[in-house]
Amino acid sequence: MLEVDDLACLKGDRLLFRGLAFRLQAGELLRVAGPNGVGKTSLLRLVTGLALAEAGEVRWQGCPIRRDREAFHRELLYLGHAPSINDLLSPLENLRFACAAAGDGSDEEACTQALVRIGLANQLDLPARVLSQGQRRRVGLARLFLSARRALWVLDEPFTALDVKAVADLAQALSDHCAGGGMVMLTTHQDAPFAVAPRVLDVGAYAC
Structure with a gap:
């Protein structure tokens, strides 16, 4: 279980929010909502x-x-809003490097299957610099299919630049992770066809 109690966030000299609290348990999907900048x-x-x-x-x-950061990070997969990929490497090389660095399996066949599943079957060996924004996003998202053992997935705008089919496929992957006992916390401005409606945490309710 993930527990957040009485959280306050200071950015520069501005207090963004305070008193924020929630619980996230196995099998739950939490959507973080609120206006831009909150x-x-x-x-x-x-x-x-x-x-x-x-x-x-x-x-x-x-x-x-803070007491056992390493143990927590072994259970965590975090994907930020910007795709962290090397333009000189191919999607396959990028994914294998990212998985190896995180301690996940980096077997070439498993990585290939993950990229095919996310819709990059025809771009496996192209340099990342020639990919579209949506394709670059998919390279990072392919890690989801290799990180099932990580209980908590935290994703920042994962549906950005994806087409309708990719959004549906990703929503299914997130739903499957929760159905298997995992937890998902995400931000998104898009509606997605989740198998179960997510809980919503409105950060704006705690804004200063």
Whole structure:
């Protein structure tokens, strides 16, 4: 279980939100909502331990993440809004490198299958610099199919630049992860056909 208690976020000299609290349990999908600039991405960074809160605490399985960050990160997959890929490498090379760096399986066949599943069968060996924005996004998203063992998926705008079919396929993958006992926390401005309606956390309700 992921627990967030009385969280406050300071960005520069501006307090974005305070008193934010929620619980996320196995099998749940949480959609983080709110107007632009309210602190949705900042919240994801606090939850993943990539930034420090002004106040409050984030706990994983009852333990504050600051006490055992490595154990928490072994259970976490975080994909930010911008695709983190090397333009000189192919999608297959990028995915194998990302998986190896994260300690996930980087077997070439498994990576190939993940890229085919995400819709990049014809771009496997092309340099990433020639890919469209949507195709670049899919390279990063292919990691989802190789990270089922990670219980918590935190995704920032995962549906950006995807076509209708890719949105449906990704929504199914997220629903399947939850059905298998995983947890998903995401931001998105798009409607997606999830198998089960997500819970909604309105960050704007805690805005300062």
